[in-house]
Amino acid sequence: MNLSILNAMTLTERFRAAFITQDRWKLYLTGLGNTLLISLLAVIIGVVLGYIIAIVRFTNKTTGKLKFLNAIFKIYVTVIRGTPVVLQLFIMYFIILASMKSGIIVGAITFGLNSAAYVAEIARSGFESIDDGQMEAGRSLGLSGAQTMIRIILPQALRNTLPPLFNEFISLVKETAVVGYVGILDLGKVPGLVQSRTFDYLFPLLIASAMYLVVVMVLTLILHKLEKYLSKSDRVSHERIRDAGRANNE
Amino acid sequence: MNNPLISTVNLKKSFGTLNVLNGITLDVMPGEKVVIIGPSGSGKSTYLRCLNFLEIPTEGDVYFEGNLMSPKSNLNEYRKNVGMVFQHFNLFPHLTVMQNITLAPITMRKKDKTKPKVSSKQIKAEEEEKAMALLTRIGLADKAKAYPSTLSGGQKQRIAIVRSLAMNPKVMLFDEPTSALDPEMVGEVLSLMKEVADAGMTMIVVTHEMRFAKEVATRVLFMDDGVIRADGTPDQIFNHPEDDRLKEFLSKVL
Numbered sequence: 001m002n003l004s005i006l007n008a009m010t011l012t013e014r015f016r017a018a019f020i021t022q023d024r025w026k027l028y029l030t031g032l033g034n035t036l037l038i039s040l041l042a043v044i045i046g047v048v049l050g051y052i053i054a055i056v057r058f059t060n061k062t063t064g065k066l067k068f069l070n071a072i073f074k075i076y077v078t079v080i081r082g083t084p085v086v087l088q089l090f091i092m093y094f095i096i097l098a099s100m101k102s103g104i105i106v107g108a109i110t111f112g113l114n115s116a117a118y119v120a121e122i123a124r125s126g127f128e129s130i131d132d133g134q135m136e137a138g139r140s141l142g143l144s145g146a147q148t149m150i151r152i153i154l155p156q157a158l159r160n161t162l163p164p165l166f167n168e169f170i171s172l173v174k175e176t177a178v179v180g181y182v183g184i185l186d187l188g189k190v191p192g193l194v195q196s197r198t199f200d201y202l203f204p205l206l207i208a209s210a211m212y213l214v215v216v217m218v219l220t221l222i223l224h225k226l227e228k229y230l231s232k233s234d235r236v237s238h239e240r241i242r243d244a245g246r247a248n249n250e
Numbered sequence: 251m252n253n254p255l256i257s258t259v260n261l262k263k264s265f266g267t268l269n270v271l272n273g274i275t276l277d278v279m280p281g282e283k284v285v286i287i288g289p290s291g292s293g294k295s296t297y298l299r300c301l302n303f304l305e306i307p308t309e310g311d312v313y314f315e316g317n318l319m320s321p322k323s324n325l326n327e328y329r330k331n332v333g334m335v336f337q338h339f340n341l342f343p344h345l346t347v348m349q350n351i352t353l354a355p356i357t358m359r360k361k362d363k364t365k366p367k368v369s370s371k372q373i374k375a376e377e378e379e380k381a382m383a384l385l386t387r388i389g390l391a392d393k394a395k396a397y398p399s400t401l402s403g404g405q406k407q408r409i410a411i412v413r414s415l416a417m418n419p420k421v422m423l424f425d426e427p428t429s430a431l432d433p434e435m436v437g438e439v440l441s442l443m444k445e446v447a448d449a450g451m452t453m454i455v456v457t458h459e460m461r462f463a464k465e466v467a468t469r470v471l472f473m474d475d476g477v478i479r480a481d482g483t484p485d486q487i488f489n490h491p492e493d494d495r496l497k498e499f500l501s502k503v504l
Contacts, residue, residue, distance in 0.1 A: 131338075131340070133336060133338055133340035134340060134342065136304050136336070136340065137334075137336065137340035137341075137342070137410075138342075138354075139304065139325075139326075139329065140302055140304065140329055140332075140333070140334040140336075140414075141329065141330075141333075141353075141354035141413070141414070141417060142326045142327070142329040142330035142354055142358060142417060143326065143353075143354055143357060143358075144326050147357055151353060151357070152342050152344075152353075155344050156342075156343065156344050159344065
């Protein structure tokens with residue numbers, strides 16, 4: 001019955017039904033806004049917690065301190081990386097954060113906690129990219145381990161890991177599409193909502209996919225610009241070293 | 251009589267089964283300029299690094315102004331008194347020259363609650379003024395706002411020396427300060443070190459610059475296989491060497 005109606009509609013009419021009628025485009029925009037909001041909050045939580053995990057691991061590795069915290073974080077990372085994020089979402093939404101009213105916040109916390117386990121790995125590589133001499137110089141000046149970490153190691157590690165962290169944000173934009181499973185209105189949830197009114201999946205799915213694609217492409221473009229900028233400022237400094245050396249020879 | 255500023259008693263350090271230091275006993279008096287020479291791998295750098303506990307000695311004691319130091323002592327307080335200059339400068343690339351110099355003194359003074367209360371702003375202003383005076387003295391005042399990556403190796407090392415001086419240390423350790431420099435930049439660093447020496451600083455210098463040892467050192471140590479094989483004035487070490495290993499070493503480097 002429904003199919004016969006669809007067959008009678010032109011593609012233009014089906015597109016209008018999916019996007020224009022009853023201002024349905026607003027639904028897509030709301031979904032997109034929520035997707036970006038969840039991803040942004042998640043990446044912020046992920047970076048902060050991920051870096052804390054990495055700092056604890058780094059401290060434990062270099063000084064042997066913080067054994068207990070290190071063990072807890074090890075288990076945390078293993079569990080997070082070893083279970084599907086959809087189940088983590090269910091556990092958060094239905095059990096741990098069941099009393100929380102805002103689904104968006106639940107989604108952001110779930111993906112933030114998930115992301116932290118992966119950011120910890122990125123941050124670890126960031127710390128390993130910093131020469132040991134930086135810590136030694138800080139300590140030899142009388143700064144404490146924590147002061148050296150905050151003032152000297154961390155700023156450099158953050159800069160070195162900006163591209164992979166931004167990449168993590170891009171991944172989150174796509175991965176968060178599963179929050180629709182618990183009724184959160186993100187962009188991934190919109191096609192189903194529209195289909196329930198129009199009985200037509202074709203255009204809602206195409207439109208939502210296209211929106212994801214455009215957002216990811218734009219973010220990727222920004223990422224490339226960022227990478228180029230960072231490597232250029234490195235290269236410039238190398239050239240300056242050479243030039244300064246030359247000036248000194250004269 | 252003066253008491254030694256820094257001394258070690260039977261200091262040993264091993265990495266796994268490799269014994270790098272095999273018992274170093276040494277008293278360094280205030281104002282002495284001790285230059286340590288010796289072949290690569292003889293333990294010179296490791297000894298310096300044990301003095302400020304960047305390496306933890308396996309055995310033996312380090313005394314500073316008569317007090318026994320250990321990893322459990324307040325090392326941050328101790329290290330303020332013991333400046334260190336590294337082979338690879340180790341300037342902080344994300345900070346300007348000015349920030350490189352003032353970071354530690356400003357951070358320490360803000361944390362120090364024993365002194366009468368001075369506002370953060372005033373501490374910053376005072377330390378920057380002090381740093382500027384030091385930079386002016388070495389002719390790099392115009393580089394205050396520059397980042398290390400824009401400096402030559404010689405400039406970097408001179409900034410590193412100034413950074414260390416800004417803490418008003420009582421002794422300065424130099425770990426092969428000119429080894430990573432292009433030959434034409436060695437002179438400017440050595441002359442700054444000479445200036446620091448002339449100003450009365452107690453110095454312990456690991457270097458391959460024999461001319462610097464002859465000109466500036468009040469005392470030269472020859473280290474080999476983790477022990478001090480010769481200890482004397484530059485004249486005794488360079489002109490009247492007695493130890494066979496020292497003679498062999500000098501014949502190669504002079």
